[in-house]
Amino acid sequence: MTRPAPGPSRNLPQYGALAAVLLANWLLFPDFFSIRLQDGRLFGSLIDVLNRGAPVALLAIGMTMVIATRGVDLSVGAVMAISGAVAATLTQAGWGLAPVLAASLGAGLLCGLWNGLLVAVLRIQPIIATLILMVAGRGIAQLVTEGQIVTFTSPGLAFIGSGSFLTVPMPVVITAVLLGVTALLVRMTALGLMIEAVGVNQLSSAGAGVNTPVVLVAVYVWCGLCAAVAGLVVAADIRGADANNAGLWLELDAILAVVVGGTSLLGGRFGLLRSVVGALILQAMNTGILLSGFKPEFNLIVKAGVLMVVLLLQSPTLTLFLPRPASPRPIRPPAKPESPSPSAGA
Amino acid sequence: MSRTWLISAAAAAALLIGLGGAQAADKKLVVGFSQIGSESGWRAAETKTAKAEAEKRGIDLKISDAQQKQENQIKAVRSFVAQGVDAIFIAPVVATGWDSVLKEAKEAKIPVVLLDRQIETRDPGLYMTAVTSDTVLEGRVAGEWLAKQTGGTCNVVELQGTVGSSPAINRKKGFDEVVAKNSGMKIVRTQSGDFTRAKGKEVMESFIKAENGGKGICAVYAHNDDMAVGAIQAIKEAGLKPGKDILVVSIDGVPDIFKAMAEGEANATVELTPNMAGPAFDALVAFKKDGKAPPKWIQTESALFTPDTAKAEYERRKDAY
Numbered sequence: 001m002t003r004p005a006p007g008p009s010r011n012l013p014q015y016g017a018l019a020a021v022l023l024a025n026w027l028l029f030p031d032f033f034s035i036r037l038q039d040g041r042l043f044g045s046l047i048d049v050l051n052r053g054a055p056v057a058l059l060a061i062g063m064t065m066v067i068a069t070r071g072v073d074l075s076v077g078a079v080m081a082i083s084g085a086v087a088a089t090l091t092q093a094g095w096g097l098a099p100v101l102a103a104s105l106g107a108g109l110l111c112g113l114w115n116g117l118l119v120a121v122l123r124i125q126p127i128i129a130t131l132i133l134m135v136a137g138r139g140i141a142q143l144v145t146e147g148q149i150v151t152f153t154s155p156g157l158a159f160i161g162s163g164s165f166l167t168v169p170m171p172v173v174i175t176a177v178l179l180g181v182t183a184l185l186v187r188m189t190a191l192g193l194m195i196e197a198v199g200v201n202q203l204s205s206a207g208a209g210v211n212t213p214v215v216l217v218a219v220y221v222w223c224g225l226c227a228a229v230a231g232l233v234v235a236a237d238i239r240g241a242d243a244n245n246a247g248l249w250l251e252l253d254a255i256l257a258v259v260v261g262g263t264s265l266l267g268g269r270f271g272l273l274r275s276v277v278g279a280l281i282l283q284a285m286n287t288g289i290l291l292s293g294f295k296p297e298f299n300l301i302v303k304a305g306v307l308m309v310v311l312l313l314q315s316p317t318l319t320l321f322l323p324r325p326a327s328p329r330p331i332r333p334p335a336k337p338e339s340p341s342p343s344a345g346a
Numbered sequence: 347m348s349r350t351w352l353i354s355a356a357a358a359a360a361l362l363i364g365l366g367g368a369q370a371a372d373k374k375l376v377v378g379f380s381q382i383g384s385e386s387g388w389r390a391a392e393t394k395t396a397k398a399e400a401e402k403r404g405i406d407l408k409i410s411d412a413q414q415k416q417e418n419q420i421k422a423v424r425s426f427v428a429q430g431v432d433a434i435f436i437a438p439v440v441a442t443g444w445d446s447v448l449k450e451a452k453e454a455k456i457p458v459v460l461l462d463r464q465i466e467t468r469d470p471g472l473y474m475t476a477v478t479s480d481t482v483l484e485g486r487v488a489g490e491w492l493a494k495q496t497g498g499t500c501n502v503v504e505l506q507g508t509v510g511s512s513p514a515i516n517r518k519k520g521f522d523e524v525v526a527k528n529s530g531m532k533i534v535r536t537q538s539g540d541f542t543r544a545k546g547k548e549v550m551e552s553f554i555k556a557e558n559g560g561k562g563i564c565a566v567y568a569h570n571d572d573m574a575v576g577a578i579q580a581i582k583e584a585g586l587k588p589g590k591d592i593l594v595v596s597i598d599g600v601p602d603i604f605k606a607m608a609e610g611e612a613n614a615t616v617e618l619t620p621n622m623a624g625p626a627f628d629a630l631v632a633f634k635k636d637g638k639a640p641p642k643w644i645q646t647e648s649a650l651f652t653p654d655t656a657k658a659e660y661e662r663r664k665d666a667y
Contacts, residue, residue, distance in 0.1 A: 029556060038585045045555050052548050147384045148667065149543070149572070151602060162583060238543040238576055244385055245542040290552035296509050296538035 078137025112224020161236030199267025485520025
């Protein structure tokens with residue numbers, strides 16, 4: 001199997017889509033790119049896109065690797081609710097910041113471990129295995145908070161959500177750090193290759209000496225950790241844990257971000273940065289809709305329309321009709337080997 | 347075989363005697379309450395208040411938690427009918443599909459009271475009365491307060507509830523009525539914040555940017571308190587003072603908004619009282635005493651609360667929720 005050299009051309013649809021959405025936002029709202037300092041923190045719509053996109057971007061980082069193994073993790077939204085609930089409840093009970101963070105991230109790791117064991121050891125299909133925790137997890141979070149919104153005033157914990165480091169909002173910093181650490185882990189070691197191998201063909205990668213159960217458990221554990229971090233960010237942002245709503249349906253946004261980022265649900269090759277860009281595309285649309293003054297009834301329709309365009313740009317069948325940069329990667333021998341129609345380039 | 351028979355017969359007899367004895371002794375009313383679940387702080391408070399109100403009146407209240415499922419509610423009502431309770435309260439999870447089970451209750455001559463939500467039925471005789479708030483009125487009360495406070499001139503941004511939900515539609519309708527009457531009042535932005543803090547905050551952040559850094563906004567009207575709490579944080583992070591630079595008015599009356607009002611960060615809330623069971627008990631007791639049927643709709647009060655009583659109200663509520 002020959003792999004094309006990773007070049008900018010492969011990322012074009014994602015970066016192009018992000019640029020297009022940002023441009024559309026700018027046309028709708030001329031001040032979109034204006035940024036100022038407010039209380040030592042960057043303040044502006046573009047910052048909102050990064051800041052509000054952080055939770056889904058965090059989820060997408062973990063989800064990318066799970067999807068690269070040909071799996072999916074539906075439980076991330078519920079895990080967010082659990083980690084937020086644990087953090088808020090323990091903070092209210094008077095725990096210090098360090099043990100609260102440890103307990104909350106630990107809860108995420110445990111959830112990931114549970115998913116990983118179900119998938120890797122008991123060999124339950126990922127969509128079903130993680131559905132269990134998706135349903136049960138929210139119940140667990142509600143048990144932890146006793147059905148209330150548990151609020152806290154601890155400045156340390158709130159800092160994670162609304163503080164800033166060198167004027168950059170903390171959620172953005174945390175996402176960047178987690179992205180960097182994850183990229184180092186998978187690209188500087190053989191782990192990334194193993195994940196892709198498991199996703200392409202689990203049996204043959206096991207035959208080639210990859211310890212597939214360990215790889216699988218590892219990606220689900222990491223995904224659980226990412227979800228726990230996202231849950232902390234969301235809870236810290238509103239200074240409270242809302243077990244009923246925190247992370248609700250965000251698993252779908254995370255999967256969407258990964259797919260928009262160009263990672264196939266069939267596993268194999270993955271792009272972490274592209275998934276984060278996918279999450280930012282989604283958030284840029286949300287923020288754009290909020291700024292535009294459309295009626296809320298149109299929110300979902302506008303979103304669906306833009307998404308369809310982005311996904312169509314990635315469709316192998318459709319890209320045959322678009323002028324492509326010279327690529328050594330034929331998707332499939334075209335039925336009629338004619339040159340792409342010139343009119344499609346407009 | 348015969349032995350099992352004997353035991354069950356004895357148990358049944360004991361039960362009958364026991365029931366009869368209890369009835370003869372103090373005629374304690376027994377009410378079955380099919381509650382939706384405990385999906386929100388308000389719902390939990392409604393259950394808690396119902397228990398307290400029952401205790402106050404010496405009524406034996408049996409609560410069944412339906413966990414958001416109508417089939418569980420139907421099962422609960424059937425079991426209440428089988429137990430022969432004196433009345434059944436239902437907080438219906440959905441509006442339709444109640445006719446057959448309510449007919450069973452009617453045939454057993456057990457009055458049914460709906461709490462908090464109405465149902466759709468062709469035969470309104472299937473239930474005795476419904477105790478609910480008037481959600482249109484809630485929006486109107488909030489709007490009237492704001493109109494009075496600002497002298498009828500105000501650029502409002504609105505945080506709507508979940509698109510298509512009945513409280514969101516009605517709370518918007520009531521507020522819009524007041525806006526229509528005041529030519530100086532205008533809703534400059536309106537978006538859905540899904541009734542949650544996180545979305546309320548996110549939407550408010552965008553509103554502030556879209557309206558010249560918040561300078562163009564005189565007040566925010568949120569369809570529930572949680573969104574208002576989120577909006578307050580967004581206003582603060584934009585360097586403005588909630589409650590002063592931008593007025594905050596919302597609906598529900600949960601403890602956290604009273605805390606915000608006590609701190610001067612919110613200006614008014616319209617209470618959706620969690621005490622739905624109290625008026626229902628009163629209607630029931632009157633009905634049992636002289637057989638006079640209550641009106642078909644008992645409307646709970648939509649009271650407005652402002653910062654001057656906020657501290658006391660917070661203390662009073664924090665344990666009920």
